[in-house]
Amino acid sequence: MKDKITSNPGPGLQRRKRVEFVFRALMLTSSLVVSLSLILILVSIIWKSLPALKLSMITRTPGSGYYLGKEGGILNAIIGSLQLTLGATLIALLIALPAVIYLNTYLRSKSFLAEAIRFALDVLWGIPSIVYGAFGFLVMLFFHLRASLLAGMITVALVELPILSRVMDETIRLVPAELKETAFSLGANRWQTTTRVVLRQVFPGLVTAVLIALGRGLGDAASVLFTAGYTDRLTTSLLQPVATLPLAIFFQLNSPFPEVQQRAYASAAVLTLLILLISLITRSLSRKLSRHKIY
Numbered sequence: 575m576k577d578k579i580t581s582n583p584g585p586g587l588q589r590r591k592r593v594e595f596v597f598r599a600l601m602l603t604s605s606l607v608v609s610l611s612l613i614l615i616l617v618s619i620i621w622k623s624l625p626a627l628k629l630s631m632i633t634r635t636p637g638s639g640y641y642l643g644k645e646g647g648i649l650n651a652i653i654g655s656l657q658l659t660l661g662a663t664l665i666a667l668l669i670a671l672p673a674v675i676y677l678n679t680y681l682r683s684k685s686f687l688a689e690a691i692r693f694a695l696d697v698l699w700g701i702p703s704i705v706y707g708a709f710g711f712l713v714m715l716f717f718h719l720r721a722s723l724l725a726g727m728i729t730v731a732l733v734e735l736p737i738l739s740r741v742m743d744e745t746i747r748l749v750p751a752e753l754k755e756t757a758f759s760l761g762a763n764r765w766q767t768t769t770r771v772v773l774r775q776v777f778p779g780l781v782t783a784v785l786i787a788l789g790r791g792l793g794d795a796a797s798v799l800f801t802a803g804y805t806d807r808l809t810t811s812l813l814q815p816v817a818t819l820p821l822a823i824f825f826q827l828n829s830p831f832p833e834v835q836q837r838a839y840a841s842a843a844v845l846t847l848l849i850l851l852i853s854l855i856t857r858s859l860s861r862k863l864s865r866h867k868i869y
Contacts, residue, residue, distance in 0.1 A: 622839035634834035643833035662730035698736035726802025745779030795820030
C-alpha cells in the first residue's frame with residue numbers, strides 16, 4: 575500500500591511540484607539576468623575606458639586644454655566626490671539617527687504619528703534626485719547663495735536622509751521585544767536600553783545603512799547639478815564649487831573629441847569601482863560585526 579501511494583502521487587502533490595519548478599526556474603533566471611547585467615556593465619565600461627585609463631588620470635587635475643584632448647586628469651572630481659559624499663552622509667546621519675531613536679523608543683510602533691513619519695520617509699525615498707536638486711537651487715536663490723560644496727552636501731544629505739532613516743528604522747524594529755523587556759526588568763530606562771542594548775545589537779545594520787547611503791550619494795549627479803557647481807581645481811573651502819565624478823562624466827561625454835569621450839568612460843570606471851569597493855566593504859563589515867549579535 576505504501577509503495578502504491580509513493581508511486582502514484584495525488585494531483586495536489588503534482589501541482590505543488592510544478593509550481594515549485596516554475597518558481598525555481600524564475601528565480602534562477604532572475605539571478606542570471608542580474609549577474610549578467612553587472613558583468614556586462616563592468617566589461618563594457620572598462621573596455622571603453624582602457625585607452626584613457628592611466629595612473630596620471632587619477633593623480634592629476636585637468637590641465638589647460640584638457641577638454642580639447644590635452645593632458646590632465648580627474649583628481650579634482652575624485653576628491654570632490656569624496657568630500658561631498660562624506661560630508662552629506664555625516665549630516666544625514668546626525669539627523670536620521672536621533673529621529674529613528676525617537677521613533678522606536680518614545681513613540682508607539684503603531685501610533686498614527688509613527689506611521690505618518692514612516693509614510694513620509696517612504697515618499698521622500700521615492701522622489702527623484704533631480705527634484706531635490708531643484709529644491710536646493712530654489713533655496714540658494716532665496717538666500718542669494720552660490721553653488722558650493724556646502725550647498726551640494728546639504729542637497730545630497732536630503733537625498734540620503736530617507737534611505738538612512740528607513741533602513742535604520744527597519745533594522746531596529748527587528749530587535750526582539752523580549753530583549754528590551756529584559757533590560758527594563760533589570761532597571762534600565764528607555765534611553766539606556768536603546769543606547770546600551772538595542773544599538774549595540776543593530777550596529778552591523780547601522781553600518782550597512784551608512785555605506786548604502788554613501789554609495790547612493792557618491793553616484794548621484796542630478797541633485798548636485800544645480801547646487802555644487804563644478805571646478806577644475808581642488809576644493810579647499812565649503813563655499814567654493816566642487817567637482818564630482820558624475821558631472822565629470824556628463825561634461826566629458828558631451829565633448830566632440832573622442833579622446834575626451836574615452837576619459838568619460840574612464841571616469842565612469844573609476845566611479846563604478848569606488849561603488850563596488852563600498853559594496854564589498856559593506857558585506858565584509860556586516861559579516862564581521864554580526865558575530866556579536868545575540869538574536
